[in-house]
């Protein structure tokens with residue numbers, strides 16, 4: 001099967017989306033962030049320049065512009081680049097876009113996509129390493145997609161743009177060079193369908209975004225110790241596929257959740273709560289979380305490495321779970 | 324002065340001002356009796372801004388409004404009974420009870436979203452304008468907001484975006500704090516905005532901006548018509564500040580009616596309590612408009628009295644409808660928040 005780098009799959013998705021639907025506009029745009037592949041984006045600019053806008057450095061303003069444009073019939077994709085910058089746009093994302101459909105009694109649709117790069121990136125320090133998806137998950141009215149592979153980024157981006165709801169598209173720069181299978185003419189990936197990234201019978205290891213890749217490596221090492229880990233990737237937080245997770249838990253009866261949001265009220269916290277509420281009787285041991293420690297992200301490399309959901313922390317948690 | 328319009332149009336403007344006034348006055352006892360809770364904001368005193376301004380628009384134009392939206396919706400022709408049902412949180416409300424006073428919308432009239440976040444609509448209005456420009460559909464956006472909105476960072480960001488992209492949007496700032504009776508009671512506008520006059524702010528972004536008297540229906544009509552024409556010609560955004568004097572009934576935290584409106588007050592305010600008398604004598608835009616109609620022989624006092632009677636009957640029926648409308652089923656709270 002055809003293999004692509006993650007950034008190529010993402011670029012291919014954008015290209016196909018823009019070719020297929022004239023309503024799609026790109027507001028702000030790096031999409032490849034600081035990666036060495038930024039030039040790929042120039043090809044898009046050549047083809048669709050009239051549907052691309054380079055706004056001033058006004059996240060609040062241009063997220064509002066995109067939201068309003070979505071209300072009036074366009075399908076804008078807004079690139080916030082660094083995820084932490086969405087905090088500048090909070091009023092428009094959390095208080096306008098998320099609420100408009102409900103508070104209009106279902107009359108006003110807001111088909112906008114907010115794209116952002118979250119997480120630990122190597123030297124991002126406290127203000128460029130944010131993972132705002134947990135806070136946004138606490139904000140009903142937003143869909144949240146969070147890919148972890150080349151195939152998923154393409155399929156989920158298509159569904160995000162096709163959705164009639166405001167969608168947060170959570171991406172990670174550490175995925176950009178990852179290679180993986182992406183079939184030609186692949187179908188969009190529906191929201192709310194988790195993916196078993198690796199089958200296993202001993203522990204259910206739930207992860208999102210780049211941490212899925214870390215978990216897959218950890219799983220290979222654990223397999224050598226005789227521990228078979230099942231890696232489950234929800235792929236979207238809203239809607240959330242609890243059923244797939246519960247059926248995995250039914251089999252393994254052990255759960256570890258690894259994720260880059262901070263521990264308190266983080267993504268792992270919510271997933272743990274849902275499993276505990278509905279699947280407690282299936283569990284043989286307590287649920288374990290491997291989240292980013294509850295501190296502002298420090299700059300220095302060993303400090304940054306220390307706080308994240310690293311392979312060694314994940315391995316320790318899985319071992320403790322089967323002990 | 325009166326707008327330069329045929330008599331029928333003038334009378335229709337007058338009727339809509341009466342609708343707004345009596346609608347708004349009817350809310351106060353409903354609130355005080357506990358028929359609805361929650362804060363609410365009345366448009367009394369600003370009728371001669373919203374009504375003539377909105378009459379200058381095409382039926383497919385977009386409008387955004389704020390917490391003080393009732394007057395704008397009614398000026399555009401929203402049904403009083405459905406707006407009232409919304410404010411009472413009923414199933415027949417414009418938004419099926421999910422929005423309330425703060426968020427009443429009417430997409431068929433061009434109101435897609437009303438925000439209770441001060442300045443929340445200003446960036447959004449650049450978005451509908453951006454979409455209209457991209458889709459080349461000639462639709463204009465009017466963004467109606469209060470003077471306080473300029474204190475939020477969203478305003479200058481949106482002005483910059485609108486100006487750089489020559490977006491077809493009219494920023495209509497309703498400054499209801501003339502003579503400093505606004506948010507900071509007895510303080511001047513300059514106590515909360517260093518950019519003063521307020522038109523300095525849009526002008527810094529090269530948006531043509533004018534300051535007008537919002538009590539003068541004719542001036543509002545002429546200024547907005549001209550601005551709308553320029554925007555439709557592709558000249559980019561325009562800004563108008565319309566100044567009105569705050570209605571004494573909204574100087575308190577919760578609105579109270581100092582004196583029920585009757586068109587006869589246009590000629591005799593002696594019955595109004597002294598504290599509010601001057602406002603009704605010289606600052607009430609509805610009474611100013613009524614006087615002008617009669618002085619210009621466009622209507623008699625009797626014409627106005629009978630028009631007002633009809634409006635009062637209509638509002639009474641709207642109250643009856645809204646009060647009788649059922650509440651939504653509680654389970655509806657868990658539904659329909661995604662498309």
Ligand SMILES: Cc1ncc(C[n+]2csc(CCOP(=O)(O)OP(=O)(O)O)c2C)c(N)n1
Nearest residue numbers: 390391439440441468469470471472499506
């Ligand atoms: C972001 C935000 N901050 C504060 C408030 C509380 N608030 C409601 S109305 C208002 C005053 C707004 O003044 P202005 O924009 O002039 O409108 P007016 O009420 O005078 O029509 C304030 C501060 C709010 N709704 N939103």
Ligand SMILES: [Mg+2]
Nearest residue numbers: 469470471499
């Ligand atoms: Mg004000």
